[in-house]
Amino acid sequence: xxxxxxxxxxxxxxxxxxxxxxxxxxxxxxxxxxxxxxxxxxxxxxxxxxxxxxxxxxxxxxxxxxxxxxxxxxxxxxxxxxxxxxxxxxxxxxxxxxxxxxxxxxxxxxxxxxxxxxxxxxx
Numbered sequence: 001x002x003x004x005x006x007x008x009x010x011x012x013x014x015x016x017x018x019x020x021x022x023x024x025x026x027x028x029x030x031x032x033x034x035x036x037x038x039x040x041x042x043x044x045x046x047x048x049x050x051x052x053x054x055x056x057x058x059x060x061x062x063x064x065x066x067x068x069x070x071x072x073x074x075x076x077x078x079x080x081x082x083x084x085x086x087x088x089x090x091x092x093x094x095x096x097x098x099x100x101x102x103x104x105x106x107x108x109x110x111x112x113x114x115x116x117x118x119x120x121x122x123x
Contacts (some may be wrong), residue, residue, distance in 0.1 A: 005116045009060045012109050016080060017057035023050025036104070037090055037099070049083070056080040060113070064123055074117035081110035 022031065024047050031038045031046065038046055059076025063069050084107035091099040117123070 001075070001116065002121050005113060005121055006064075008109055008113050009064070009077075011114065012077075012080065012106065013057040013060040014055045015057075015106065016060075020052075020054030020057055021036075023047065025050070025053060034067045035086075037094060037096070041080065052079070052083065067123070070123035073123070074114045077110045077114035077117065081107050081114065084110060093122065 022034075028038050028043045028046060037047075041049075056076045056079050059072050059079070063072035063076075084103045088100050088103040088107065091097075091103060
């Protein structure tokens, strides 16, 4: 189970790391064709979402890998799960079912990591 959780952490960190870099660095006009939801948000909020996603990605890997404050790893997973809940609400409101499905998968993965790292496979 520990190996599975590490793989899940790496996958989730890669997804949120990439999303975080895109959301925090690209202007809204460049994001709009790829991510229509940005229309509903101010550029500052999009950047904030990106920074939080990037920090969450780092939090999934660095504390556990370094052994420094490893409790931050499941907390990062909880934070990313909350982000996915918010994203799902946004996509439901915008009537984007495919995006909701992606949110649901990422949410489930984040919850699984939080459960595993808080519980039976804590560091």
